[in-house]
Amino acid sequence: MPKLKTHKGTKKVINVRKSGTITIGRPGSRHNTGKKSSAVNRKNRYGSTLSKADYNRLKEII
16 A cells, blocks of 8 residues: 655644644634634634544544
């Protein structure tokens, strides 16, 4: 069976930590932030961890 290629779009979005957990950015933080509350914008600065179900779904392509 040939080697699987890494999905380059996913590679640009996620970050794998040393412990193996995967961090992703939060949705809704790219544009139109002027109309969103400052609390929402503050919360979007920090990433969130990938859930176990999403990890199982994405582990083939990363």
